[in-house]
Amino acid sequence: MKRVAVLISGRGSNLQSLIDAADGHYQIILVLSNKADAGGLERARAAGIATQVIPHAGPLGEKKCREDFDAELDAALRATNPDIVVLAGFMRILSDGFVRGWEGRLINIHPSLLPAYKGTRVHERVIAAGENLSGASVHFVVPELDAGPVIAQASVPVHPSDSPQALADRVLAVEHTLYPEALKLLADGSVRLEKGLAVFG
Numbered sequence: 001m002k003r004v005a006v007l008i009s010g011r012g013s014n015l016q017s018l019i020d021a022a023d024g025h026y027q028i029i030l031v032l033s034n035k036a037d038a039g040g041l042e043r044a045r046a047a048g049i050a051t052q053v054i055p056h057a058g059p060l061g062e063k064k065c066r067e068d069f070d071a072e073l074d075a076a077l078r079a080t081n082p083d084i085v086v087l088a089g090f091m092r093i094l095s096d097g098f099v100r101g102w103e104g105r106l107i108n109i110h111p112s113l114l115p116a117y118k119g120t121r122v123h124e125r126v127i128a129a130g131e132n133l134s135g136a137s138v139h140f141v142v143p144e145l146d147a148g149p150v151i152a153q154a155s156v157p158v159h160p161s162d163s164p165q166a167l168a169d170r171v172l173a174v175e176h177t178l179y180p181e182a183l184k185l186l187a188d189g190s191v192r193l194e195k196g197l198a199v200f201g
Helices: 013-021 039-046 066-080 096-101 122-128 164-187
Strands: 002-008 026-033 050-053 084-087 106-110 133-140 150-157 191-194 197-200
Touching (some): 002 039, 026 066, 026 164, 066 096, 084 164, 106 164, 122 133, 122 164, 164 191
Parallel strands (some): 002 084, 084 106
Antiparallel strands (some): 106 133, 133 150
């Protein structure tokens, strides 16, 4: 069974879906956050999963540089030796060095049908563009933001009356099913990253 570490920054709704769906395919051994008040930490503790906080600011409130923070993050992960690292609402852009160190074992979920609408403010941009379809994508993480090969996608309709929040809620609902399914594919060896491509089978 593959050992999984999950990185979070917030309430942990995707984390909860991963916890609930594990079912022998993988074991979550660590939930790590850059925020001590992240709600997902309590979800992990309630499930008996170890937690750790690595703040992105120093003791005097000074910001750590990205490389220093990522070095701490990497050391914490290496100490628990996960097979897979999952980003679930982790609101930090990771350095190229960190990403390359976990390449092929690092995945993320993004609230659009990649390669469309990379980056932030996705739902506002989708609505402004008049799209009639949006969704979510699970992808391997590579140094270029939101550019890694896609493992799985799910679509949702965009309604003319949608607010960004309404669309976000609809997308999040499919994320809760999509992310565990994609993680199971990776944990079971049904998908792998090979020469920059997601290879299935």
